[in-house]
Amino acid sequence: MKKALLLTLFLPFCCFSQNYVDLLRIGYGQTFNNDFENSDSSTQVRSFEADLTFPIELNKNNVLITGAAFSRNNLQLFPEAEFTSLLSTTLKLGVVSTYNEKWSSTLVLLPKIASDYKNISGDDFYMGAFAILKLKKSENLIYRFGAYASAEAFGIFSTPIFGWYYLSPNGRFEMDMSLPISADMNYCMGATTIGIDYFGIGRSFNITEDNTPEVYVDLSSLDFASYIQFNTLGNSVLLRAKFGYSSNDYEVYPQGQEIDFGLSAFSFGDDRTQLNPKVRGGLFLKFEAIYRFQLKKENEETDSP
Numbered sequence: 001m002k003k004a005l006l007l008t009l010f011l012p013f014c015c016f017s018q019n020y021v022d023l024l025r026i027g028y029g030q031t032f033n034n035d036f037e038n039s040d041s042s043t044q045v046r047s048f049e050a051d052l053t054f055p056i057e058l059n060k061n062n063v064l065i066t067g068a069a070f071s072r073n074n075l076q077l078f079p080e081a082e083f084t085s086l087l088s089t090t091l092k093l094g095v096v097s098t099y100n101e102k103w104s105s106t107l108v109l110l111p112k113i114a115s116d117y118k119n120i121s122g123d124d125f126y127m128g129a130f131a132i133l134k135l136k137k138s139e140n141l142i143y144r145f146g147a148y149a150s151a152e153a154f155g156i157f158s159t160p161i162f163g164w165y166y167l168s169p170n171g172r173f174e175m176d177m178s179l180p181i182s183a184d185m186n187y188c189m190g191a192t193t194i195g196i197d198y199f200g201i202g203r204s205f206n207i208t209e210d211n212t213p214e215v216y217v218d219l220s221s222l223d224f225a226s227y228i229q230f231n232t233l234g235n236s237v238l239l240r241a242k243f244g245y246s247s248n249d250y251e252v253y254p255q256g257q258e259i260d261f262g263l264s265a266f267s268f269g270d271d272r273t274q275l276n277p278k279v280r281g282g283l284f285l286k287f288e289a290i291y292r293f294q295l296k297k298e299n300e301e302t303d304s305p
Contacts, residue, residue, distance in 0.1 A: 020235075022292045025051040029286030034075070034248050037278035041079030044246050045284075048072045052090065061099075065108055067092040077217065077252055078276050085190070086205040086217055086250075088114040106132040108148070115206040123255075124206045128152050132161065141166050144178060152274075153204035153216035154253070157262035193229040197242075198222070206255065214255040215275060222247040225286070238290040247281040 006054045006223035027049045053067040073086045093110030110128035113120060128150030135143045142165045149158040176184040186195025205217045225244025232239065252275040260269025 014082040018254045019054065019295050021053065023053055023293050024286065024289050024291040026290075029242070029284055031188070031246055031248060031284040034282045035180065035274075035280045036079045038279060039078075039277055040080045040305060043076035043083075043279065045073060045075040045246075047281075049076075055096075055174055057064075058095075060099060061092055065092060065094040065096060065106075065230040071221070073250075075250065076281075077250055082260075083177075084112075084207070085116060086219070087117045088205065090202060102134075102136045106130075106134070106146075107145065115201060115208050120207040120208065121171040124208065126204070127152075128270070140169060146244045152202075152218075153206060153255070153258075154218050155258035155260065155262060157179075157202065159263065163223040180190065186227075188231070191231050193231060193238075194227070196226045198224050211259075215252050216229075216255050218251040218253060220247065220249045220251070222281075223284070236292055238288075238292055240288040240290065242284075242286040242288065244284060244286075245281060249281070250276075250279050271290075 027047075031045045033042045034045055034126040040072055049069070049071045051067070051069040053065065056064040058065065069088075069090045069092070070086045074083050075086075076082070077084050080295075084198050090110055090112035092108055092110060094106060096104065096106050098104040108130055112126050112128065113124050114126060116126040128148065130146060130148040131256070132144050132146035135145075137143060139208075141210065144163040144165070147158060148161060149156065153189065161178055161181065164175065165177070166175040167173070172187050172188045174188070176182075181202060182197070182199050184195060184197040201219070201221045201223070203219045205219070207213075207215045207217065208257075223244060223246045225242040227240050227242040229238055229240040253272045254275065256284045259272070259273040260266070
């Protein structure tokens with residue numbers, strides 16, 4: 001199973017290290033053609049994402065994190081089949097704690113419902129969580145150490161997280177890394193920012209439609225993109241256009257077939273039978289709009305593991 005760089009997290013989380021928080025993010029993207037292996041057929045993948053983060057200050061050392069995220073992927077799972085919508089709604093509930101000038105932490109629970117939303121039941125409910133410990137090395141550099149775990153339709157998955165946030169002294173060059181999940185490097189030229197990013201995602205969705213086989217979709221996707229960003233309204237509203245390549249592998253398996261355990265790039269006890277042809281990756285175009293709240297304090301952060 002190709003879980004090299006996967007995670008259910010496409011959520012911005014409020015922590016402390018940068019001087020902004022992304023409160024709202026909306027994105028729409030589409031791949032051009034994803035070919036089915038050993039077939040003349042292909043499909044397109046249309047995606048929509050909306051993510052809301054609402055931090056509530058409890059006291060000077062603790063912030064409550066609330067919010068929700070919604071995603072929709074629409075594609076053909078089999079050659080010449082009708083298009084299927086795979087939907088996911090995730091709630092965010094956690095706390096950010098600051099211990100001293102150097103150390104802080106984030107703990108977030110991620111309950112979600114993920115399926116085609118035809119006949120929602122308890123089988124469509126999954127629980128995930130992540131924990132991050134942050135070390136402020138200097139005014140411009142913060143390290144992150146943590147882990148993520150989730151129950152999915154294919155079994156239990158977990159991965160360690162290591163990363164850093166760096167902002168150059170002149171404020172123009174930025175690196176935001178949470179490996180092996182995401183990476184972003186960009187350079188700001190005033191009203192315009194150019195950058196490159198990577199995002200690894202893995203999720204599962206139950207297929208619950210009546211009169212269909214009991215199956216689930218195991219999504220593994222690695223997205224590599226370059227982007228141009230327009231910074232408007234005092235850098236509060238960011239408009240981003242992205243172009244890149246996405247692996248987009250949507251594997252269909254019978255419900256009940258699971259792996260023993262998944263750890264980052266490794267799967268243990270995977271003897272499942274894939275029902276659909278492999279879906280090849282393709283080029284994609286995506287547009288994003290971000291509402292960014294500028295913090296008054298220096299060096300406060302949005303953490304995106």
